[in-house]
Amino acid sequence: xxxxxxxxxxxxxxxxxxxxxxxxxxxxxxxxxxxxxxxxxxxxxxxxxxxxxxxxxxxxxxxxxxxxxxxxxxxxxxxxxxxxxxxxxxxxxxxxxxxxxxxxxxxxxxxxxxxxxxxxxxxxxxxxxxxxxxxxxxxxxxxxxxxxxxxxxxxxxxxxxxxxxxxxxxxxxxxxxxxxxxxxxxxxxxxxxxxxxxxxxxxxxxxxxxxxxxxxxxxxxxxxxxxxxxxxxxxxxxxxxxxxxxxxxxxxxxxxxxxxxxxxxxxxxxxxxx
Ligand code: SAH
Numbered sequence: 001x002x003x004x005x006x007x008x009x010x011x012x013x014x015x016x017x018x019x020x021x022x023x024x025x026x027x028x029x030x031x032x033x034x035x036x037x038x039x040x041x042x043x044x045x046x047x048x049x050x051x052x053x054x055x056x057x058x059x060x061x062x063x064x065x066x067x068x069x070x071x072x073x074x075x076x077x078x079x080x081x082x083x084x085x086x087x088x089x090x091x092x093x094x095x096x097x098x099x100x101x102x103x104x105x106x107x108x109x110x111x112x113x114x115x116x117x118x119x120x121x122x123x124x125x126x127x128x129x130x131x132x133x134x135x136x137x138x139x140x141x142x143x144x145x146x147x148x149x150x151x152x153x154x155x156x157x158x159x160x161x162x163x164x165x166x167x168x169x170x171x172x173x174x175x176x177x178x179x180x181x182x183x184x185x186x187x188x189x190x191x192x193x194x195x196x197x198x199x200x201x202x203x204x205x206x207x208x209x210x211x212x213x214x215x216x217x218x219x220x221x222x223x224x225x226x227x228x229x230x231x232x233x234x235x236x237x238x239x240x241x242x243x244x245x246x247x248x249x250x251x252x253x254x255x256x257x258x259x260x261x262x263x264x265x266x267x268x269x270x271x272x273x274x
Contacts, residue, residue, distance in 0.1 A: 001109065001162045002032045002081075003155050004074045004088075006067065007118040008049060009148055010035035016152045021166070022159055030164035033155075034074070038062070041069040050121055060121040064128035071115065071132050078113050088113040089134045091154065093147030094123070097136035100154060102177035104137070108154070109161035116154065118147030180233035182225060184217040 005013045013035040018026065025031040042049050043065060050060040071090065078086050089111055098104075108114060117124070117133065139150040159165050176182040187198040201213045219240075223230040234241070 002113045004034045004115045006070045010037045012148045025165040031159050038066045038070045042066040062124040064125040067128045090115045090132050091135045092117045092133040093150035095138050097138040105157040109158045116151040120146040180229045181218040182222045184214040
């Protein structure tokens with residue numbers, strides 16, 4: 001995966017990405033990161049990249065020319081690497097875009113190159129957006145000062161889906177948002193901390209029981225924290241509830257049988273005595 005970021009603050013991108021797991025992905029080569037300073041491409045002799053918006057209004061707007069030339073330069077490096085013309089996806093981070101979610105991270109992780117465009121100030125001249133942007137993505141319904149943090153958010157989530165980035169290849173699959181369910185609670189050593197014990201089933205060594213418990217907890221937690229996700233999961237997993245109801249019915253019948261047996265034995269004993 002090759003990430004290219006068009007930004008006025010490249011150090012924010014490289015500093016943010018170079019730590020911990022994402023940093024390791026750069027070192028082991030599963031991901032590359034090319035943070036391009038849009039200011040380097042301005043033809044303005046004072047290196048200006050912004051100007052007042054036509055029609056008036058608050059703040060400054062990033063101009064089309066530097067953004068477009070920075071984009072062209074990036075596409076050229078990609079073409080050179082591939083030895084052919086390419087049309088990489090260009091993601092403009094904007095509070096007006098589709099709100100980012102896990103399924104989008106998964107889908108974007110299949111691309112070979114991704115170009116992120118970070119706005120600043122009041123945003124970017126519409127004409128260059130029309131010219132180059134393929135995807136408009138927001139990280140949530142609030143407004144930030146720039147697209148750098150959102151670009152880092154996307155790159156972090158996407159890189160976790162790239163083979164070789166996470167140590168354990170299936171930890172991406174059982175996690176929150178991989179299937180509508182939030183992840184179950186987890187515990188590590190010691191067995192008792194602050195007077196609280198780890199749930200005994202996790203120490204039982206019974207893999208099937210552990211799985212069953214985790215699914216149950218995931219469902220409980222999702223229903224409580226994110227009823228919207230729970231509804232979606234429940235509507236696609238009716239058979240889970242049918243299975244569960246059958247299991248409970250069996251348990252109830254078994255208990256009833258045991259009770260009746262005990263009553264019978266008691267009765268026999270009482271009759272024997274009298
Ligand atoms: N005037 C714009 C907001 C500009 S905020 C508007 O009302 O739509 C400045 C820049 O920050 C944007 O160009 C965008 O790149 C980035 N940004 C701000 N909030 C964001 C969000 N929620 N998601 C993604 N990018 C965001």
